[in-house]
Each structure stands twice: as C-alpha cells, then as structure tokens.
Amino acid sequence: xxxxLEGQASQTPxxxxxxxxxxxxxxxxxxxxxxxxxxxxxxxxxxxxxxxxLGILSIVxxxxxxxxxxxxxxxxxxxxxKKDIALYLANVGAYTESSYKNLKAGRVCAIIGLVLxxxxxxxxxxxxxxxxxxxxxxxxxxxxxxxxMQNQ
Numbered sequence: 001x002x003x004x005l006e007g008q009a010s011q012t013p014x015x016x017x018x019x020x021x022x023x024x025x026x027x028x029x030x031x032x033x034x035x036x037x038x039x040x041x042x043x044x045x046x047x048x049x050x051x052x053x054l055g056i057l058s059i060v061x062x063x064x065x066x067x068x069x070x071x072x073x074x075x076x077x078x079x080x081x082k083k084d085i086a087l088y089l090a091n092v093g094a095y096t097e098s099s100y101k102n103l104k105a106g107r108v109c110a111i112i113g114l115v116l117x118x119x120x121x122x123x124x125x126x127x128x129x130x131x132x133x134x135x136x137x138x139x140x141x142x143x144x145x146x147x148x149m150q151n152q
Contacts, residue, residue, distance in 0.1 A: 043086055044099035047080040051106035054080070058113025070113050075125030077110035 054077035062070040085104050088095050128136070135142050 006118035024094060042096045044052040045084045045095050045103055047084045048099040048103040048106070051077045051081045051084065052102045052109070053106070055078060055106035055109025058110050059116060062113055062120055067117035070117035071121070074114035074117060077106055079112065079113070081107040102132045 055080050058070045058074035058077060061073060064070070081103055085107075088100050088103070131142075131145070135145070
C-alpha cells in the first residue's frame, strides 16, 4: 500500500514545480519565422510582375493599332490585379509588401493605359467621321487637304 501511495505522490505535480503546458501555449512570442507562408517565408504575389509589365505595355502601346492593343493589355492587367488584391487581402501576412506595391503600380499604369487607349479610339472615330476611310488609305489626298487648309 505504501508503494501505491509513493506512485501516486510522484504523479501529482509538486507545488514547487510548474505545471506543464501544451506546446506554445502561454508563450507571448510568435513561432520562429513569424508563422507566415510556407516555411516562415513571405511569398510574392503570383501575378504582381505580370500586372506591372502589362500596365507599362498598355501605356507604351496606346498609339499602336488604333489603341486596341493597349485596351486589351490594360483590361488583362486590371483583371489580374483584382484577383491578386483579393488574394493579398485574404492573407496579408503571407505576401510581401513590395509585391503588393508592384501590383498597385501596375494597376495604376493599366488605368492610365486604358484612358490613353480610350482617347486614341475616340480620336480615331472622330477622324474617320470627319474625313472618311479614304483619307486613311490615301496619303496624297491627305496632303492635298492639309495644303488647302494651310492656304486658307
């Protein structure tokens, strides 16, 4: 019987010993690596670079193909950025802030490209409505019209 009491006494924690707590409970420090992403590392957003490149290209190509190419690139950049912004806001700590800034810069460039493409398309429509399609294909007719306007 004394052996049973000794066995029970060793199982109960002594007042001088602190009670054992489960892992990381009561610890005010975050786990090593901050607990972000895979293996403690923050990742860049998957389409941040693509959105930035497409946004810049939408500005550069606003005068190519009557603004249609810029319009397409800008729309693609806006759609990709919308998906990545939702991904970033769902888990802010898992992605780097620099990739989010690149995403925002690409979105701004895409919006600027869309505006420039819209201006180009509207100006092409106005040009065609005033001069007609024959002026676009015949440079001599355009030169004659310009000379007439200068002589007046």
